[in-house]
Amino acid sequence: MNKATIYNVAYAANVSLATVSRTLNNPQKVKPETRERVLRVIKELGYKPNAFAKGLASKKSTTVGVIVPDMSRASVAEMLNGIALEARKYSYSLLLYVLKDDTLEESEMLREVVASQVDGILYLNDEINEDQYALLNMIQDEYKVPIVLANTLYPYDNKLVTVCIDYFKAAYELTNRLIKQGRKNIYLLTTARKYMVNDLKEEGYLKAMKEARLQPQVVRTSGDISVNTVHFNELFKSASTLIDGVIAVRDSIAVSFVNTMTEHNKRIPDDIAVYGFQNTKYASLARPKLSCVNIPIIEIGSKAMSLLKKEIDGEPVEVKFNVLSHSIMERSTTAYNEE
Amino acid sequence: MNKATIYNVAYAANVSLATVSRTLNNPQKVKPETRERVLRVIKELGYKPNAFAKGLASKKSTTVGVIVPDMSRASVAEMLNGIALEARKYSYSLLLYVLKDDTLEESEMLREVVASQVDGILYLNDEINEDQYALLNMIQDEYKVPIVLANTLYPYDNKLVTVCIDYFKAAYELTNRLIKQGRKNIYLLTTARKYMVNDLKEEGYLKAMKEARLQPQVVRTSGDISVNTVHFNELFKSASTLIDGVIAVRDSIAVSFVNTMTEHNKRIPDDIAVYGFQNTKYASLARPKLSCVNIPIIEIGSKAMSLLKKEIDGEPVEVKFNVLSHSIMERSTTAYNEE
């Protein structure tokens, strides 16, 4: 039974409940002898402290809320693996909130998360805008609950601890690589909904194009495969002979594009070179294998969790803005020579 | 501030805390007038009940524990979307436990989950064996916490509520479709680690092969892409001229196999027809598009969650074993004619 309470343990070990509590939370404050006795009884009875009572009395939950946009995005799922691994180290639990259905306003949702008494919040939603950022800031201040942004950022401010890569630079690099190969008609394939992370990729792309005096072409599409395909077919009809390079803000978009062009007998990478963004399983499973920015998503997850833990423990996190380094995976959708 | 307690609300609304509690939990027991007044104050103060206190007093958490094997598996991630959506309907929260790292024994983990006071458990780990099943049963009985298996099952018993499809039948059907096309050397590609769900697929495959007096060939490989590829290359050398049909227990394995064979100039589906299992994004993103069993993974998730909710509410769940119907997606890695 789960009935074993601290009282049962105390009684069986012939001590007061305070001593039991101490052996669990401040072992050094208990004489080794009694400590061991208590520990033994705890094991015998299979006692586990009641999380509610503990939380109510201590005002801590050893739980962090994780807010994600959509579980089925590979980057989100993989990041969660990293987070879970790191959280386990601290014996922290994860309370999962999926934003996908819009039944709830985000501000309502955040208050709900806070009300559930999490010690901190991991925010993995890359679709962040000014309002959202302001909201997060307000929540952090008002409720004194630390928030960490992972694989997303708000570049105009740095009040929230952030773990990300340099999306701007990555896109800038990709574009330049295409330009170096003599590609002239380079397109950026991004999401219809505008948001920070992808806006930065766009800016990096635009900068490189401008420097090379090339005409930028930005196509906005959906994350949905079938919708993608329609867009790309239209794109093919209107501009196919011109496109010779593509940068997609997500691997899945890149793969969709490659598929559509291949169906139209375009040769990849000879006719069109394609880069994706993330290095998910899609990238290595696709044929031709997708070249892409390799985002260290697992490390972003674990780093975010470890920084959050620091904040929860009241240790000052001096560096708010943590930019992890990325690399570029040259595979078969590009023909880049380092020379 | 999060300081607003039920007392503050009571005071401001000029009622006792009991009335506040009632307007929140048994609104019909409160005079509409006072109810509205209380509600207004609640809004003004931004009051949210403290989850700990509520849980401690009521012995309920409106939280379910979700146990998953590995977040990066597309089927798991998509199922979570379904679960989250359904959970939101009941205002239930999800506590996520990832088994991926084996730092913790599963029995320890389960006790931890229980100690965190979840009202129920959703078990999505398909790698279930006899011991694990016994353990789950024990936990359910001992701690009186309902457990639902989703997209997995233990076929020799039905004490735990289960939501799944008929994996045996699905594999049997796939095999027969290949046989009907005149394929003779049909291989099953399954995971190295043996577990129930895949064992059932194997049995379905074996049955069909036996009935057709064909020689079954079972290849065990890993879920890891790079390891896969090595295995498939070996397989190609040893048996390539013979293989003319393949059933893989996961989409990702099927796609890997198709890729390897294509590299060896095998034509898909002419030389080799290939079926996958699940219908993840991989299946539609791959080229040729993967034919596969379409498992209604979102519905499995939401059905599992809704059944769990029923159990939590004490409503008897008469049908323990819920087999959802699957379909077979014929795409481009097979050449099946319904005729």
Added chain:
DNA sequence: CTGTTAGCGCCTTCAA
């Protein structure tokens, strides 16, 4: 319909 009261199980001073 509303208020009073007694816990829920644990942590944390304060004394001893």
Added chain:
DNA sequence: TTGAAGGCGCTAACAG
């Protein structure tokens, strides 16, 4: 080093 006692915020009888 240990025990006693108050309280964390809320629910759920029980009265009124």
